[in-house]
Amino acid sequence: MFRPRVLLLAEAANPEWVSVPLVGWSLVRALAGVADVHVVTQVRNRDAFLRAGLVEGVDFTAIDSEALARPLWKLGSFLSGGRGGWTIQQAVATISYPYFEHLVWKHFGADIRAGRYDLVHRVTPLSPVQQSPIAAKCRAAGVPFVLGPINGGVPWPKGFEAEMKREREWLSKVRGLYRALPGRRATLRADAILAGSRQTLRDIPAQHHARVIYLPENAIDPARFNAVAVHGGPGPxxxxxxxxxxxxxxxxxxxxxxxxxxxxxxxxxxxxxxxxxxxxxxxxxxxxxxxxxxxxxxxxxxxxxxxxxxxxxxxxxxxxxxxxxxxxxxxxxxxxxxxxxxxxxxxxxxxxxxxxxxxxxxxxxxxxxxxxxxxxxxxxxxxxxxxxxxxxxxxLFTWERKAAQILQIYNWVLTPGLPKPDPFGQD
The missing domain is CATH 3.40.50.2000 (Glycogen Phosphorylase B;)
Incomplete structure (x- = not known):
């Protein structure tokens, strides 16, 4: 079976953390089962990768963008009052993440131009606010670029303004301004965009929908979730x-x-x-x-x-x-x-x-x-x-199944004439 050579960009990927870093880690490890992958992550994840048994330089490369990432993360924490407000952290990451990709290109640009990878896939950040300068460079090199799953942009629901204030999510009111960020148009010209939610799909301009595939980002590891709930037992x-x-x-x-x-x-x-x-x-x-x-x-x-x-x-x-x-x-x-x-x-x-x-x-x-x-x-x-x-x-929602769904998307990107995959249909 054909195993594409894939450079995976997973700035946030860590088996020892939760939320987005765990999603990033779980997905890149699952993809290693269906493709020949090399993972590029941020240096903060290096030790966890090594503890998990991966070999630096063979399985992964750690990019040190801390000169910009660390002070901006501290700024985001300060602005959110230490709550880790999602919208504020994503706003400051719009500055630090392009620097990460700049360093990735310095390290891997020659290999990408030389055709040593069949495609480049940005797994994390999940946020659609983060633009990918590397997308246009891959296009110029003739190497397909896959984006996502990306997810976000959910407005605060009406009637919960007090909760929004307590969460210090005031910046969410102007979140739509990210659509004017430099590089957004080039990023959305990716060969495939994986939309993690219907809301994200709707936020992508219609002219790009032919390359958008709905694919929720989360999944589970059956080995970790192997208990079965007891129904019908005594008591309440x-x-x-x-x-x-x-x-x-x-x-x-x-x-x-x-x-x-x-x-x-x-x-x-x-x-x-x-x-x-x-x-x-x-x-x-x-x-x-x-x-x-x-x-x-x-x-x-x-x-x-x-x-x-x-x-x-x-x-x-x-x-x-x-x-x-x-x-x-x-x-x-x-x-x-x-x-x-x-x-x-x-x-x-x-x-x-x-x-x-x-x-x-x-x-x-x-x-x-x-x-x-x-x-x-x-x-x-x-x-x-x-x-x-x-x-x-x-x-539908194991990491093994998720990798198989994405492999279909890789094959579609790399093989002209194949029908567009639709893992979830009208589900």
Missing amino acids: MRACFIGRLVPLKGVDMLVTAAAPLLRQGRLVLEIIGDGDMMEALRAQATEFGDAVRFHGWKPHTEVQDIAARCQLLAFPSIREFGGGVVLEAMALGLAPIVVDYAGPAELVTDATGWKVPITGRDGVIAGLSDRLAWCVDHPEQVAAKGHAARARVQE
């Missing part, structure tokens, strides 16, 4: 939340919505994670005693063990680009309840879970309350959706 139904305890995640709304069931002893909430809302949430849940359990941060294996004792994932995040935790819970056989907005809503179908309309705080709380009560009264249907959720993840 259990629902878990997994994530940061911050305003946009909506855990306070979840506790309010679940209150009647918690008082009646018909539901237990397992809250896994930590954040600056922990103290307030503990105070809110005092009256419910052991019906609300705060576990704090836990290693992956412990998270899985706690989640597998549940039947539901209750995840009322109001602004989530990807929603990887939803897939992880589905992989365990939990039926998810999510807010019908952005990433999680695209991962959950009618057969696998429920979506609560996003109609302001009161509307979300009422929707969550109704759905939780229905689930407690219908455990058999919860079990059926949990089983369907697990099957859907195994079919």
Whole structure:
């Protein structure tokens, strides 16, 4: 089988971290199973790559762009008040990331021009705000450039302005200005653009849609998510939340919505994670005693063990680009309840879970309350959706499956006349 030679740009890729770096790492390792890849990452990831057994100079190259990246990251942290505000960090990265690609070209430009790679693929950053100066250089060298998955651009939903203020996401109001950044047009002329969400796809100008493929960025490793949720056991139904305890995640709304069931002893909430809302949430849940359990941060294996004792994932995040935790819970056989907005809503179908309309705080709380009560009264249907959720993840959302989907895209880019891949169709 043909194995293309691919230079993977993964500025953020780290097996020991979470969120985007873990997505980057997982995807580049999966692609190594279907292509001959060389990974280019930022020097901050070097030691983790080595600990994972990769050989520097053979499997990967670490680019030291810290002269610009570190002070800009500190600036972003300062502007976001230490919260790590996504929009602010992406804004400062619009300066540092092009410098990273500048150094990549200095190191690999001659090899690219000499045809030692069949294509160049930028895996991370995931944000569409970050432009790729290297795209035009690859085009001039006659080497295809693949972009993505890219994901972002989800507006703050109406009715949650207070949460936006508390998250210090004031810059999101002018986020659309990134469309005027130098290099955007050249970046969007990539030979293939992988859009991680329908929102991102809609944000890409129509003239480029012939080269855009919908492909959510998240997936799971079956070896890491190998437990199976227990449905139909004794005792009350259990629902878990997994994530940061911050305003946009909506855990306070979840506790309010679940209150009647918690008082009646018909539901237990397992809250896994930590954040600056922990103290307030503990105070809110005092009256419910052991019906609300705060576990704090836990290693992956412990998270899985706690989640597998549940039947539901209750995840009322109001602004989530990807929603990887939803897939992880589905992989365990939990039926998810999510807010019908952005990433999680695209991962959950009618057969696998429920979506609560996003109609302001009161509307979300009422929707969550109704759905939780229905689930407690219908455990058999919860079990059926949990089983369907697990099957859907195994079919479409493993990293091995993701690599096979991207290999199809590589073949399409490299072979004129092939039909455009459509891994998810009208799903």
